[in-house]
Amino acid sequence: MPLTTAALLPAGLFLIALALAAGGARAQETADCSDAVTQVEMTGCAEQDWQNADAELNIAYKAAMAKMQEIDGYLDDNLIGAAETLREAQRAWIPYRDKTCEAYGFLARGGSLESQLVYGCLADLTRQRTGELNDLTGGLGN
Template structure:
């Protein structure tokens, strides 16, 4: 009885999936005209910047792990901390980015432009942070 109920629920959900999935609008972000298009494009910009940020963070984390391993080998376990420092900095940076960009959004609080302002801010700051993280990774010889 329970398996049958589960099968019915899963098949119902599977059948509803196309209705749940929303196709991305066909928007030319180089020529966006409506606020909805501009908001969509700002979100796309942020998604790209966030993906680059995550990639840069992984590179920086790998370099910091290597730095910790090198330091531990030469100076002992009490001298490591590069990974912890990066994690601490990244958490603080995310809080800063999100808070700062929320503040930027207040320029159009409650308006249709607010999401565009916030996403644009997050994309800009994420791009800058990705550059910093890539420089950190390169500085560690990676």
């Protein structure tokens, strides 16, 4: 079973994301994200951007995991562990990302900008991690 970030969201952040998604989904249906004006539109677009980044991350994770499994396949039994190491790293990274972004949201705590800040942070850190996973998949030849 693939390890997705949604499956590992802390319960509190998951509930916040779920509540925000209801309003954000409506904004995504009507908002032109190249010209978002209202806070609802900007938040919806920020959420959409994070969802797109998360989808890219999941593709990159699967590719990196396949590379690690390939590496494990040609190593001696006493040297294998690439796939498990990557899995553990991803499991450690997700709470780090989520708590970092939750902290970032405190810059506008209780205000209408809070969720936009959190989604923007989630998208940024997710894209950074996607780059790291793509580098890992590319191996030493990158």
